[in-house]
Amino acid sequence: MFSTSGARRTARCSLIAALVASACAAQAQGTQGSADAAATEAQYRLGLYQRETGEPYSAIDTLESLLSANPSLNRARLELAVAYYRTLNYERARAEAQRVLDDPRTPENVRLSVLSFVKQMELEQTIAQGKPHKWEINTSVGLLYDSNVNAGPDNAVLGSSANGLLTLNSQFLSKSDWGYTAQAGVQHTWQKPAPVRIGESTGRFQWISSVNAYHKGYHNFSEYNLGVLSLATGPGLIVGQGFRGNLNLQVDHITFGGRELGLYTSLNPTITVRGLGGEITTDLLVSQRSFSRPTDGGRQGQFRSFGVSYGRLIGTQASVQGGVRTFVENTREDRFSNQGHEVFVGGRIQWAGIDFFARSAIRNARYDGVEPVFDVARRELERRNEVGASYAFLEGWLQKWQLSATLANVHNRSNVSLYGYDRDTAFINLSRTF
DSSP, X not given: OOOSHHHHHHHHHHHHHHHHHHHHHHHHTTOOOOTTHHHHHHHHHHHHHHHHTTOHHHHHHHHHHHHHHOTTOHHHHHXXXXXXXXXXXXXXXXXXXXXXXXXXXXXXXXXXXXXXXXXXXXHHHHHHHSOSEEEEEEEEEEEEEESOTTOOOSOSEEXXXXXXXXXXXXXXXXXXXXXXXXXXXXXXXXXXXXXXXXXXXXXXXXXXXXXXXXXXXXXXXXXGOEEXXXXXXXXXXXXXXXXXXXXXXXXXXXXXXXXXXXXXXXXXXXXXXXXXXXXEEEEEEEEEEEEOSGGGGGGOEEEEEEEEEEEEEETTTEEEEEEEEEEXXXXXXXXXXXXXXXXXXXXXXXXXXXXXXXXXXXXXXXXXXXXXXXXXXXXEEEEEEEEEEEXXXXXXXXXXXXXXXXXXXXXXXXXXXXXXXXXXXXXXXXXXXX
16 A cells, blocks of 8 residues: 655655755855855755755756856755756756766865765666666466355345245355456556656656456356456556556456456546545546346446545554445446445554455445335445455565465345345465566
8 A cells, every 4th residue: 555665765865965965065165255145145045945845946946046147156056956856857967966076176075975966866767767668467366265156145035025925046045166266467557757847846657558357267156257358548647755646447348157248448537645644545436337138238327436545554564544435326227226335444464474454344325226026225235344364475486476365254234135145255366466
């Protein structure tokens, strides 16, 4: 959920700025006074203030204006180099620093600090701009146990109606089975080499595309096998350590029991910002769902959801996350149209090299149309609990592979007993990203 690499880069940035500021202070000792020294000093201080209060582009304008009138004022040129560095303009930052290095009047202690600054910039520039195209291949295989493959009720007696006692055919009761999962995907990320200015902030523009194939197969009940082929693409923007967002367009082709089930076309914008000591994420999902089988014609329609979640690190080994989501599904037949909300909470902790995680969610749904035979609109309350653990192999023939295991329980209750069920699943999975 969170990454420490950004924090390390921020720490390096602060260290570099401190080095250069120290060099500037050392050089400033030799600055001679003049009639307009007070005005020069005021403009210099303004540039520093703007840069350190989150206005690096304004600082660049101020310091460049100062240098146009005082081209030999190297302490201002060094601060200008740091301002360009803050905007990820490594070329200009290095050029300004090099001008100070080329000045024979630059003291040796200042020169050493500036050389350290330049070397660090070269390293970060190589990392940030050296590979605009990034490819990732991911794959996984796993085994599963499912106590209720068909999400069927435990009891064949469904209740009474005007036509007498309702009894479900035993073939539709819950069925258990073993199975397997297999997944493979490719993701391509293109990052624009030049940074993007957004007001006084600097961002990185990306375009991310992926292809992913997933299959879940059962040993005895292959009619419940599930296959999903997904194609996704869309832009992304990262602004410093405080903002990231993306707009994802995805198409999912779904098969069920070896036959085509339908096609989902979805648009999913997501925005994450820092706040309240952690990260706040908002996302919107709009999905057009088309089905191929005539029996599913009434399910055709659109699904929309909006969610807000909050997550934060606890120390360096743990994190927590929670959120709420609302959803609305409009279909051709009212009995499949529904709306409701979901609340979830989860957490992770690392201990002895193992990553343990848990998640709990409650989902409430209300359907519009009445159910045939039962003559009542459906209401459902689903409780889902998951616990699991994962371990990344650091050596041996499984090096860079990750082994994970998950136990999940779904308890779904409905005022229409046909739709009430309990389901336990167990997964063990081996995965790797290349």
